[in-house]
Amino acid sequence: MTASQTKGISILLVDDHPVVRQGYRRVLETQSDFDVTAEAEDATSAYAAFKAHLPDVVVMDISMPGASGLEAIRNIRLRAPRARILVFSMHSEAVLVKAAFKSGASGYVTKSSEPMVLVQAIRSVARGERAMSDDVAHVLALESLSPSASVFEQLGEREIEILRQLAAGSTQEQIASNLNISMKTVQNYQSLIKTKTGMRTDAQLVRLAAEYGLTSL
Amino acid sequence: MTASQTKGISILLVDDHPVVRQGYRRVLETQSDFDVTAEAEDATSAYAAFKAHLPDVVVMDISMPGASGLEAIRNIRLRAPRARILVFSMHSEAVLVKAAFKSGASGYVTKSSEPMVLVQAIRSVARGERAMSDDVAHVLALESLSPSASVFEQLGEREIEILRQLAAGSTQEQIASNLNISMKTVQNYQSLIKTKTGMRTDAQLVRLAAEYGLTSL
DNA sequence: CGGTGGGCCGGGAAATCTTCCCGATCTTGC
DNA sequence: GCAAGATCGGGAAGATTTCCCGGCCCACCG
Structure with a gap:
């Protein structure tokens, strides 16, 4: 049923910036066996x-609003x-990379x-292989060697997502709404994140998140 | 001496992401009077x-490493x-926009x-006019209405110092101790700073302070 | 299988922080 | 002197944080 059976590789682009999607297209259309069949913006x-x-x-930016x-x-x-989903991101922090692979x-x-x-x-993942750019491989390799886990190591995915939104300046209410959970749960996570990371104030969390590239700033 | 005298508009692209530059090119080359003559990555x-x-x-992303x-x-x-420099950014916070225009x-x-x-x-700025996208205009317009004309200039010395320490990650207790005032006063200032700047969360304050170079981060 | 551990979701209650009100002092400038 | 404004803090209501708890689901393991 997919278009791949006989010839080219069909591709879905996901990015919230129209111009960046144009960039994907420009690059990908230089390949005769590629076929960008759809786009999505969130x-x-x-x-x-x-x-x-x-x-x-699917070629996807994961840092979307x-x-x-x-x-x-x-x-x-x-x-x-x-x-087959290929993440295409600005950031190469180990936490994010590992979370992405873990998510599938x-x-x-x-x-x-x-x-x-x-x-x-794209060709690699279309063949069912794993693929990553050199810098990502480098980060992952170093990460796997160091027994000194980063602070984020101990944070679950949900915790990371909440930390990201907190650091981005979202209120508890907005986060609860974004993630479809109660404000109480957001509060509990926020508290848990602080104890896990050893940070005491929201401000310290923001700096921590920025340091690890969770937020752009 | 420039290429613009007789016909098209020559353009320099500045962005640290090659693919994004490709996106610029793709869009801009659809215009016959545009001529992308150079790129830079930092x-x-x-x-x-x-x-x-x-x-x-010059079309430039300002959030570069x-x-x-x-x-x-x-x-x-x-x-x-x-x-003529046209900023092309992911962010539309009033502080950044104003800083960009102020920088030239x-x-x-x-x-x-x-x-x-x-x-x-691009056409507008090439003619010597100012130009901005709707969302940027919106942000700036709201900003200009609010009594917080410059958001920052209206903060007293004490307020700025407290904001700086807050953004640096100090607890209320530490700030109170550092400045030899009561925690209550710190709280009152903190609250006042938020209303004056229009920020709602501590995280937003940290980002504001960072954008103004108040903290290193 | 059933058990165990982990991640995710939230309630409860006390402690703490935030907000918005108020008045006090002190300096500055007219 | 007087007004303006910056600094300092109390009071009280409301919101947030912390720490505790239990429930749910899923993956892994004996």
């Missing part, structure tokens, strides 16, 4: 687009376990990579 | 590229006061804008 519409087009590979990109990945993989991503390429790195990575 | 090389090509318009994009703007305008930018367009918005903005 996590929620990503699954709809996936269902409608059943692309061979609102719902987490990680959740979108899980969402897609839940209903389509054979989906097949590859991870940073936006600072040369365009051809993205192209090669 | 703030420091931006001036060199400007000097070498003397483009009519290392040196501040704002500094690059100032750098260019210092030696070439007639340079001629326009400000967010990356979430439709591509044609960027195109029109």
